[in-house]
Amino acid sequence: MVNLARVSTTLAKHSKQAYHIGGQREYDGFMAHVSGRANVAQQQRAHEQFTEFGLALSKLRGQLYDGAGNMAGRLNGTAAVICRNHPKDIYDHCLSHALNLAIVSCLNVQQVKNMWCVLKEVGLFVSNSPKQQSALEVQIDTLPFVSCNRRKLVDLCRTRWMARRSALVAFADLYVPVVASLEEVSQGRHWSPDSAGAAFTLLFSITQFCFICAFCISKQVPEYVHGLTTPLQKTNKDICNAYQEVKTLTETLHRVREDIDIYHGQ
Known part of the structure; x- marks a missing residue:
C-alpha cells in the first residue's frame, strides 16, 4: 500500500x-x-x-x-x-474543520464517548451480516408503528462530526426495530452462540438510561448547528444575513442553557 x-x-x-x-x-x-x-x-x-x-x-x-x-x-x-x-x-x-473540532471538544464527556462506541458496534453488527440485516428488515416490516422508509443504519463518519447527524437520525428512526431484532438474535434460536452473545450485550447497552440520555442530547446538538452550516456553504449567501443567522443561533443556545429544565421538560 x-x-x-x-x-x-x-x-x-x-x-x-x-x-x-x-x-x-x-x-x-x-x-x-x-x-x-x-x-x-x-x-x-x-x-x-x-x-x-x-x-x-x-x-x-x-x-x-x-x-x-x-x-x-x-x-x-x-x-x-x-x-x-x-x-x-x-x-x-479551515472553518469547517474548526467547527468540527469545537463540537467534538464540547461533547468530550465519557458517557457520550461510550454512546458513540456502542452506536458504532451496533452498526457494524447489523451491516456486516446479511442475515442480521435481514432480521432488522423483518422487524421494520412487521412492527405496525414504524412509519419511516429507512431500511439500514448509517455508518458513523470517522472524521467529520457533523456528518454523524445522519447516523443519529437513522438510529433514532429505527430504534424500536433494532431493539426488537437484537432481542430475537439474543434468544439464540437459529443463531450462532457468538451472534447471540453479541446481540445480548448490545441490547443491554442501548436500553440503558445513560445511553438513551447521551444519545438524545448528542442528537439534538447538531440539529441546531446543521440548520446554520448548510446554508452557509452556499456560494451566493448574503454576508449580512449570515451574520444575523449566527447571532440568532447563539442567542438560542444561550436560552437553552439558561432554561435547561424547561427545555428538557418539553
Whole structure:
C-alpha cells in the first residue's frame, strides 16, 4: 500500500456583487505530493500548478487548511513557507474543520464517548451480516408503528462530526426495530452462540438510561448547528444575513442553557 498525500485544488471566481460570500467554484483536480520535504514540496507544486492556470502566487490573499502540522505548522508548515515568500497570503484554520473540532471538544464527556462506541458496534453488527440485516428488515416490516422508509443504519463518519447527524437520525428512526431484532438474535434460536452473545450485550447497552440520555442530547446538538452550516456553504449567501443567522443561533443556545429544565421538560 502506498501512502500518498493529495490536496484538491479549487478555483473560486468571485462576483463583484457586494455583501455576498464566495462565488463560482470550479474543481481543477488534485495536487499530488512530490518527493522531498513535504512543506517545500507542496509550495513548489502549488507554484507550478498556479502557473499552469495562468495565476501568480503573489496575488493570493488566503490559505485554508486543517490543523495538520505539515500544512499549518507555525515555523515550517506549507502555509508558513508560502507566507514567507508571499506575506499577503494569510493562513487561517479551515472553518469547517474548526467547527468540527469545537463540537467534538464540547461533547468530550465519557458517557457520550461510550454512546458513540456502542452506536458504532451496533452498526457494524447489523451491516456486516446479511442475515442480521435481514432480521432488522423483518422487524421494520412487521412492527405496525414504524412509519419511516429507512431500511439500514448509517455508518458513523470517522472524521467529520457533523456528518454523524445522519447516523443519529437513522438510529433514532429505527430504534424500536433494532431493539426488537437484537432481542430475537439474543434468544439464540437459529443463531450462532457468538451472534447471540453479541446481540445480548448490545441490547443491554442501548436500553440503558445513560445511553438513551447521551444519545438524545448528542442528537439534538447538531440539529441546531446543521440548520446554520448548510446554508452557509452556499456560494451566493448574503454576508449580512449570515451574520444575523449566527447571532440568532447563539442567542438560542444561550436560552437553552439558561432554561435547561424547561427545555428538557418539553
